[in-house]
Structure formats: C-alpha cells, structure tokens
Amino acid sequence: MKTTTALATLMMLGLTTPALAEIRIGASISATGPAAFLGDPQVKTLEMLVEELNANGGINGETLRLIHYDDGGDPNKARTFATRLIEDDEVVAIIGGTTTGATMSILSVAEDAEIPFISLAGAIEIIDPVRPFTFKTPHTDRMACQKIFEDIQARGFSNVAMISGTDGFGASMQAQCKEVIGDYGLTLVADESYNPTDADMTAQLTKIRNTADVEALVNPGFGQGPAIVTRNYAQLGLDIPFYQSHGVASNGFIELAGADAAEGVRLPGTALLVADILPDDDPQKEIALAYKTAFEDKTGTPVSTFGGYAHDAFLILTDAIGRAGSAEPQAIRDAIEATEGLVGTTGTYTFSPEDHLGLDLSAFRMLEIRNGTWTLVE
Amino acid sequence: MSELLQFLFSGVTVGAVYALVALGFTIIYNASDVVNFAQGEFVMLGGMITFAAHAAGLPLPLAAISAIVLTAALGVAMNKLAIEPARGAPVVSLIIITIGASIFIQGAAQIAFGKQIHSYPAFSGDTPIRVAGATILPQSLWVIGGAVAVFIALWLFFTRTLLGRAVLATSNNRLAAQLVGINTNFVMTLSFALSAGIGALAGVLATPITLTAYNVGIAFALKGFAGAMLGGMGNPKGALVGGFAIGLIEALTAGYLSSTYKDAAAFVVILAVLFFMPQGLFGRKSTDRV
Numbered sequence: 119m120k121t122t123t124a125l126a127t128l129m130m131l132g133l134t135t136p137a138l139a140e141i142r143i144g145a146s147i148s149a150t151g152p153a154a155f156l157g158d159p160q161v162k163t164l165e166m167l168v169e170e171l172n173a174n175g176g177i178n179g180e181t182l183r184l185i186h187y188d189d190g191g192d193p194n195k196a197r198t199f200a201t202r203l204i205e206d207d208e209v210v211a212i213i214g215g216t217t218t219g220a221t222m223s224i225l226s227v228a229e230d231a232e233i234p235f236i237s238l239a240g241a242i243e244i245i246d247p248v249r250p251f252t253f254k255t256p257h258t259d260r261m262a263c264q265k266i267f268e269d270i271q272a273r274g275f276s277n278v279a280m281i282s283g284t285d286g287f288g289a290s291m292q293a294q295c296k297e298v299i300g301d302y303g304l305t306l307v308a309d310e311s312y313n314p315t316d317a318d319m320t321a322q323l324t325k326i327r328n329t330a331d332v333e334a335l336v337n338p339g340f341g342q343g344p345a346i347v348t349r350n351y352a353q354l355g356l357d358i359p360f361y362q363s364h365g366v367a368s369n370g371f372i373e374l375a376g377a378d379a380a381e382g383v384r385l386p387g388t389a390l391l392v393a394d395i396l397p398d399d400d401p402q403k404e405i406a407l408a409y410k411t412a413f414e415d416k417t418g419t420p421v422s423t424f425g426g427y428a429h430d431a432f433l434i435l436t437d438a439i440g441r442a443g444s445a446e447p448q449a450i451r452d453a454i455e456a457t458e459g460l461v462g463t464t465g466t467y468t469f470s471p472e473d474h475l476g477l478d479l480s481a482f483r484m485l486e487i488r489n490g491t492w493t494l495v496e
Numbered sequence: 497m498s499e500l501l502q503f504l505f506s507g508v509t510v511g512a513v514y515a516l517v518a519l520g521f522t523i524i525y526n527a528s529d530v531v532n533f534a535q536g537e538f539v540m541l542g543g544m545i546t547f548a549a550h551a552a553g554l555p556l557p558l559a560a561i562s563a564i565v566l567t568a569a570l571g572v573a574m575n576k577l578a579i580e581p582a583r584g585a586p587v588v589s590l591i592i593i594t595i596g597a598s599i600f601i602q603g604a605a606q607i608a609f610g611k612q613i614h615s616y617p618a619f620s621g622d623t624p625i626r627v628a629g630a631t632i633l634p635q636s637l638w639v640i641g642g643a644v645a646v647f648i649a650l651w652l653f654f655t656r657t658l659l660g661r662a663v664l665a666t667s668n669n670r671l672a673a674q675l676v677g678i679n680t681n682f683v684m685t686l687s688f689a690l691s692a693g694i695g696a697l698a699g700v701l702a703t704p705i706t707l708t709a710y711n712v713g714i715a716f717a718l719k720g721f722a723g724a725m726l727g728g729m730g731n732p733k734g735a736l737v738g739g740f741a742i743g744l745i746e747a748l749t750a751g752y753l754s755s756t757y758k759d760a761a762a763f764v765v766i767l768a769v770l771f772f773m774p775q776g777l778f779g780r781k782s783t784d785r786v
Contacts, residue, residue, distance in 0.1 A: 152711065154611040310755045315715035317513055317706040320506040320631075321750040324499055342613045342707040353624045353631050354502075374615055374707055376622060419612075 140183045141176075141210060141445045143435065144203030146224060147238070147428075148216035151190035155341065157216040159413075159425030160238060161186060164213065166416050167432045177439050185209060189220050196220035200227040210445045213431045215239050216424075218286065225252045234438075234451040236431040238424070241290060245474040251451055253474045255430040255464055257364065257386075257481060259287075259338075263295035265386040265482040266336055266361045267302040269495070273359065275333035279308035279326045281319065281347060283339030287365050288314070291338035307332055314343045320350045327356060334358055340365035345374035352379035359384065364482070367391055367423045377490030384495065386482040390426045390463040392492050406463045423464070430462035498629025503751035504744065505627075509636040511743020513706060515643040516698035517720025518727065518735035519650060520691050525730045526654070527663045527687035529587050533594045534574065536717025537601040538692045541567045542699025543708035544605060547614040556616065564696040570601075571692025575685050598713065605710040618704040635704045642701045643736060646694055650732040663687055667730075726766050728779025737777060742766070 145164055148157035168184045176182055185207045187199040196215060203209045204227065211234045215221030218241040225244065228235035229251050237244050237254040244254050270278060278299065282292035292311070299306055308329045310322040326332060335358050337347050344366045351360055360383050362371070367387035372380050389396060393406035409429050410421045437460055438453035439445060457476065460467045465481025484495040517539055524532045542563050549559035578593050585593075619638055624631035653660040665673040666683045674680050698716075699708065706712070723742050727734025742762050749761040769777065 150606065150611075154606070155613075158611050310750075312750075312755060313759060315712065316510070317702070318506045318509045318747070320509075321503050321747040322755045324502045324506075325751055325755075328499060342709065342712075345613070345615075345707060346705075349622075352622075353633055355624075355631070370612060374613055378622070419610075 140181045141439065142183045142185060142207060144200075144207055144209035144212045144214075145184060145186035146189045146196050146199040146203065146212065146214040146220065147186060148191040148220060149188040151192065153191040153217045156238075156422075156424040157188075157191070159417075159419070159422045160214075160216060160428035161188075162417050163409075163413060163425040163428040164432060166412065167429065170412070171436065177436055178443060178445075180445070182436070186214075189214075189216075191217045191220060193219040193223040197223035197227060200224040204228070204231045204233055209233070210447050211235070211435055211439075211450055213238070213428065213435065218244065218290070221254075225249065228252065232451075233447050234435075234454055236435060236454075238427045238431060240287070242294070248472060248474050251447075253434070253454055253469065253476075255427045255434070255462070255467075257464070257477055258294070258475065259291040259363075260294040260298060261477070261479055261482060262291065262364045262386050263298050263338075264301075265479055265484065266363075266384075267295075267299060267304055268479070269384065269484050270304060270334045270359070270361070271302045273334075275359070276304055277307045277331045277333045278304050278336060279310070279329060279332045279334070279358075280306060280336045280338065281310045281312065281322055281326065282337070283314045283341070283343045284311050285314040285340060285343075287340040288338050288343070291363055291365070295336065295338060312339075312343060312347070314339070314341055316343065317346065318350065319343075319347050320354060323347070323350050323354055323356065327354060332358055334361065336361045336363075338363045338365070342374065345371060348375035348383060349379045352376075361385060364388070364423065367485070369420050370422075372487055372490055377487075380487045381489070382486065384484060384486045387485045387492070388423050388426060388464045388481070389483060390421060390423060392483060392485060392494055395492070395494065401461050401466065402463065405461055409463050426463040430464050430467070433462050434460060434467060499751070501628055501630035503747045505630055505632040505636070506751075507744035507747030508640060508740060509632065509705065509743070510746060511723075511740035512636065512639040512643045513698065513702045513716075513739075514719045514723040514742050515736045515739025516639065516646065516701065517695070517716050518723035518739045519643065519646050519732060520695040520698060521720060521724045522650060522730050522732050522735055523663065523687045523694070524691045525724075526667050527683055528579075528590070529667055530579075530590045530594065531721065531729070532691060533591065533717055533721075534598040534601060534713075535691065535695050535720065536713030536715070537598050537605070538567050538571065538695025538713075539699040539702070539716045539720075540605065540708060540710065540713035541570065541601070542696030543703035543706075543712075544609050544614065544699075544710070545696075546700050546703065547616050547708065548609060550616045556619070559616075560700045563700055564693050567696035567699075568689045568693040571688040571690075571695075572685055574692075575688035579684070579688070580681070598717070602710055602713060609710060611710060613707050613709045615703060615707045633705065635701075639701045639705065642697060643739070646697065647732050647736045654732065659683075659686070722762070722766055724776075726769055726776055728776030731776075731778045734776055734778035 189196040215237045218239040221237040221239040242258040282288040362385040389402035396403040442449040442453035465477040467476035469476040545563035618635040620634035662678045723739035727738025746758045749758040
C-alpha cells in the first residue's frame with residue numbers, strides 16, 4: 119500500500135524514469151473450457167515462476183513480463199491470440215497451446231513470424247516433421263504406448279485388450295498404440311471404446327473378459343472416463359494386469375477411482391508424481407520436489423503433470439535466454455536448440471536440429487498404485 | 497447368460513440416470529411448453545453442492561438435502577429473474593433463455609467449485625452385488641429406486657392432485673387457467689422449484705457412479721432430453737421408459753455389436769420411433785379445436 123502511494127506520488131510529479139527494460143513472453147493457454155483441467159495448473163505455474171524469477175532479479179538483469187490469454191481450447195481463438203501476442207504485445211517467445219488443436223494454430227503463426235514457441239500439448243505431429251521455431255515439453259502419446267508395451271512384454275504377456283475414450287486424447291493414443299504394438303511382438307485381441315461422458319463401461323469390459331486369452335488391459339483416456347473404467351474393472355472382479363495412460367497421472371485419479379479399485383493399476387508417469395519417493399541420487403528429485411512444494415504452498419491444490427509441462431517450458435525458455443545473453447527471437451531459438459542435459463520435472467531435455475522434443479523413454483517412470491499411493495516399478 | 501445379465505445391469509444403471517434426468521424435464525414442460533435446457537445444470541449442482549457440503553464436514557444425508565433445497569431455490573430464482581420478466585415471449589425465446597441460464601450456471605459453478613472432477617462415497621458401500629454371475633453396484637439400485645419413486649410421485653401429482661391439474665391447465669391455456677382462478681405465476685414458480693429439485697436429486701444419486709464436474713450438465717441434459725423425447729415429452733411414464741430404453745440400447749449394442757456404434761444405435765432408434773410416432777411412445781396427441 120505504501121509503495122503504491124509512493125509510486126503514485128512519483129508519477130504525479132513526473133519523476134518516474136521510463137519503464138525499465140523488460141523481456142516480454144507470451145502465453146495462450148486453455149485456462150477455461152474443456153481442457154481447463156490441464157490449462158488451469160499451467161497458468162498458475164507460469165504466474166508463480168515469473169513472480170519468483172523477478173523477485174530473484176530477473177534474467178540478464180532484465181525483468182520478465184508474462185502476457186497470457188485464455189484460448190478456452192479453441193484453435194481459432196488460439197490463432198487470434200498468437201497473432202495479438204506477436205503483433206501488439208511484441209513478445210519474444212510464446213509458451214502454450216494446452217491442446218493439440220490450439221498448438222497447431224499457434225505454431226503456424228509463430229513459424230511465419232519466426233518467434234520461438236514451446237508447446238504444452240501431446241501429439242507427435244507438433245514436432246514431426248521438425249519445424250525450426252516449434253518445440254514441445256510433454257512426451258508423445260506414442261512414447262506412453264511404447265513404455266506400456268515394453269512393460270507388458272517384460273512381464274511375459276502377449277495378448278492385449280484396449281478400451282479407449284473417444285475424446286481427442288483417447289482416440290489419438292489408441293491410434294498410436296495400434297501403430298507400435300507390433301514392434302513389441304504383442305497382439306491386440308480386443309479394441310473397445312467409450313464416450314468420455316459415459317457412466318458405465320461394464321458392457322465393454324464384459325466383452326473383453328469373454329475374449330479368449332486376454333492377458334493385459336490398456337485404457338488410453340483422460341478425465342472421468344478412466345476412473346469409471348477402473349471402478350467397473352473392480353466391480354466385475356477382473357484380475358488381468360491393468361494399465362492406465364499418463365493422461366490420468368494425478369492423485370485425483372486414485373481418489374476418484376477409489377484406492378481399492380485402483381490397487382495394482384500401472385501407468386507411465388513423470389518423476390513429479392513420485393518426487394518424494396525418488397532415490398536421493400535421482401537427478402530429477404531436487405527440481406521435482408522444489409516445484410511440487412512451491413506450487414502446493416502457493417495454490418493449495420496438488421501438483422499435476424500438466425503444470426509440470428509449463429514448468430519445464432518456462433525452464434527451457436529462461437535457460438535459453440540466459441545462455442543467449444540476448445532477447446532476440448532468433449538467438450533464443452538457437453539457444454533452445456542447443457539445450458543439453460537440462461533437468462526438468464518431466465525429464466532431461468537435450469534438443470538437436472533433428473529433435474525438438476528432447477526426451478526419450480527414460481523420462482517416463484512405470485508407476486504402480488499400491489495402498490492408495492504411487493510406487494515405482496523397478 | 498451371465499453375459500446378457502451383465503449387459504442388462506449396465507443398461508439399467510445408465511438408463512436410470514437418463515430416466516431421472518428426463519423426469520426433471522416433464523414438470524416445466526407441462527407448465528409452460530418450455531424445454532428447460534438448464535435441467536442438466538440442476539443435475540450437476542445436485543452433485544457438486546453435495547460434494548462441497550460433504551467435504552465441508554456435513555454428514556452425507558444432510559449434504560444431499562441441502563443440495564436439493566439450494567438447487568430448488570436456484571430454480572425459483574431462475575424463474576423470477578430470467579423467465580418471468582420475459583413473460584409473453586414466444587416459447588422459442590424462453591428456451592433460448594434457458595440455454596443462457598445454463599451457460600451462466602456452468603460458468604458460476606466453475607468459479608465456485610473449481611475445474612476438478614469430484615465424487616463422494618456411495619450410500620451403501622462399493623461392494624458389488626452378485627446375481628447369477630453378473631454384478632451390479634448398490635448405488636445403481638439407489639438410482640433405479642430414485643427414478644421409480646420420482647415417477648410414481650409425479651404420476652400421482654399430475655393425475656390425482658388439484659395442483660397437478662392446475663399445472664396442466666396452465667400449460668394448456670394460460671389465460672383460461674387464470675380465468676378459472678389458477679395463480680399461474682405460482683404454478684410457474686412451483687414447477688421450476690420441483691424440476692430443479694428433481695434434477696438435483698438425480699445428481700445426488702448418480703454422482704457416486706458418474707462422478708461430477710462443472711461441465712457434466714450438458715451431457716446429462718442431452719441424454720435426458722433424448723429419453724424424454726423418445727418416451728413423449730411431458731409424460732412421466734414416457735420419461736421413465738425412454739430413459740431406460742436408451743440405456744439398454746446403448747449397453748446391448750456395446751456388448752453384442754461394437755462400442756463404436758452404441759451412441760449411433762440409440763439415436764437411430766430414436767429417429768425411427770419419432771418418424772412413425774412424432775409424439776413419442778406415450779406423448780399426448782395435440783388436438784386443436786377450430
């Protein structure tokens with residue numbers, strides 16, 4: 119209050135110096151709409167990190183300013199906001215695109231304007247083929263499938279059933295899984311789906327149960343669907359190994375499905391979820407735990423993998439600006455591409471001109487739910 | 497055999513939820529010919545308020561009652577603030593107003609309750625009941641029981657009570673109803689309160705199965721509306737039969753054909769029925785005197 123009054127007085131006297139040099143970064147995130155579940159922690163994370171960074175003196179002596187818009191998951195709005203960020207707000211880099219649809223809109227604008235863009239969405243199309251100015255932080259769906267199939271293969275099973283949500287996430291992952299399943303010598307013996315708003319999936323699961331030789335069940339999906347599938351799985355007393363996707367990697371999932379029903383469920387997750395049980399020599403332990411503590415203290419809500427994607431995007435960007443020693447878009451882009459061994463909450467990033475995702479399968483940890491909490495599968 | 501039974505259990509579980517939502521449409525429709533598209537939001541509020549009250553420490557039955565009462569009050573407020581001022585407007589305008597109210601309630605719920613998915617414990621535990629090799633959750637029986645109870649209550653209300661007949665009279669001809677001494681404003685307020693209360697009850701009973709979030713209302717409203725249309729809009733018997741029918745068609749299609757076609761199958765049946773019986777299975781025939 120005192121500072122405000124002091125500032126106001128100064129301004130009235132015309133004594134304020136022109137605005138200090140600042141680096142402007144933009145964000146277009148789905149804080150509302152169908153993907154609000156993902157976007158909400160992302161916005162909160164970015165705001166928190168910018169505040170923290172400026173309190174510690176900014177980058178290269180300049181303060182960072184975040185300009186963010188809520189695209190509501192709508193690709194058309196995302197395109198408008200990306201254009202506004204570049205033309206009106208004159209940002210030097212953009213973070214955002216919570217959904218793949220929004221990301222595809224932003225990337226075309228960013229590529230035209232040659233502004234570096236770090237996406238927070240999953241699809242492989244974002245970085246394949248590689249576009250010069252577009253990077254992304256989350257693993258791809260394909261990697262989640264590979265991680266799951268690797269585990270099924272290691273346990274000696276070969277016949278897999280899938281039950282997938284028909285939402286964008288579920289459908290995309292289902293398609294990716296079908297593409298890579300052959301690489302692991304596995305056979306898809308049942309392929310069922312459900313609508314994300316459905317209240318009961320026992321019919322599909324009964325059908326799967328009656329399929330001969332099913333040895334493992336995979337559920338690519340997101341939101342409440344997988345929680346209901348897990349409850350129905352327990353209701354029917356199924357006992358084949360059950361895999362969920364990284365789309366439900368949060369404590370909320372265990373709570374919704376119920377600890378009893380979720381017992382024994384495995385899924386590929388990030389280090390963030392298991393920050394407190396990682397061994398002390400794990401390179402990701404420190405950063406994951408620091409982000410988790412800061413986020414939970416600040417917002418009072420549990421940390422999520424999706425907020426972690428925004429955390430890592432911000433880390434990659436500020437690290438690149440710091441190394442570039444300049445806030446020119448081209449210099450930032452070159453510095454991002456030269457990132458090597460940067461430890462984030464999702465994994466350790468090493469970008470190259472051919473790889474704008476920078477993660478490999480080791481970034482995923484195979485987790486298992488035991489007694490209502492996450493454990494690491496060795 | 498146990499397979500068929502499991503599909504049927506799945507169908508009635510889902511169908512009971514649709515039927516309960518469909519029943520909520522009937523009263524407002526009977527009083528004013530308005531299809532209230534905010535009905536799904538009442539269902540969402542029933543679940544959300546129960547969750548919030550339960551999380552705040554209220555015992556579950558008390559939380560459920562408070563959710564129903566609060567939602568009914570909101571229904572009254574919606575009638576007073578949004579519908580009544582537009583009295584005299586064509587039915588289509590009123591329907592559009594209810595869509596606006598639905599968007600408003602959804603936005604407010606997003607701010608008040610957050611964007612997370614919520615649930616609360618089932619009323620009688622989670623241990624499935626086994627019947628001849630198939631299983632059903634105790635909560636499904638609560639939903640089925642709720643749907644049947646609401647149906648009986650509504651049936652008695654519309655056929656056996658003066659007030660129920662007053663509601664039907666208001667819908668039939670508002671002016672004539674006023675002339676014979678029916679307080680049509682009161683009838684409208686009452687119908688909104690009852691509809692919202694039934695919607696909230698649906699949400700209270702269904703949430704342990706379906707889970708809830710600020711945006712689940714639309715899906716509930718669409719399936720409930722489809723059920724009500726199939727059975728015949730405004731007829732409680734139609735709402736009950738229509739809701740269960742859609743649930744069963746979906747489950748049997750998912751079980752015997754493919755889950756890919758289950759939504760399509762339900763809508764094909766609805767289209768076919770409406771093509772031959774535009775009033776729905778139990779709809780009243782409209783006769784205009786000239």
